[in-house]
Amino acid sequence: MKKENIRLTQAQYDALVLRRKQIIEEERPRIAEQIDIARGFGDLSENAEYHAAKEEQGLLEAEFQTIERQLKFAQIIKHSGNNDVIELGHLVSIESLNGDGNNFSFTLIGQDGDGEKEVDIASKLGAAVLGKKVNDVISYEANEVSLGILKFKVVQIQ
Template sequence: MNQIPMTARGAELLREELQRLKSVERPRIIQAIAEAREHGDLKENAEYHAAREQQGFCEGRIQEIEAKLSHAQIIDVTQIPNHGKVIFGATVTLYNTATDKEVTYRIVGDDEADIKSNLISVNSPIARAMIGKQVDDAAVVQTPNGEVVYEVVKVEYL
């Protein structure tokens, strides 16, 4: 498996989720399975089957997080000198020439992406078009509605 780029914050969130799954969810599910077993016949015991299904999801997510963290390449953009280039982890303010509006995105790993929080995946079309650009550079982004031209207004390493 290749290295997975991740911000320091993204890695911390995964570690917190992993801790919660192991210390809260796993014991809760084990308790639910034990209680459901006490109800007798397991073939027709919906609570037992639901708890076992939850256990499968929980254990699968634990394995997924552990694998991601073991292959994480944690990039703390605040430790990198800002030479004005858009890189992984940078916060970029863009000017949309068609709508005459500005938008600010932070370029993050796939797991951290959340468009509602203006966190976009490094693999998204906008991020791919912006990587390596500098203030006043323009980039053309292919969208479902056609090409959109963005100008880089500001590049911050926050």
């Protein structure tokens, strides 16, 4: 069986640990109490409060299992301190070469980036910038077909 690696920055790992603790210490007890209260409302087959609490419990447990898997297979990536080549954890500034001259800055992360301040290496942009240097030109096909090929120049790596 192939070992799974989930590449995370230290900040992402710490956020997962914090969320896991919150689920164990706060969310699970809260939902358990809601289920106990709802059981007191009578017939469970027609008890909307009970079914809502059980559904919330199921969603929370699915989130918890995902976090457990991510923590189990986490590979914490730290950039080397060298700002010559883009690595995970770097703050990257790029300039659009698509005629609008817009500049964008984001942190390159291992997964689950928000697409604005954080970009996931599995995304088209993340994969395109990984390993690039200042003044390198990158291009990739936009998700929106009408935008075509997007081109950017790496302006700064921090």
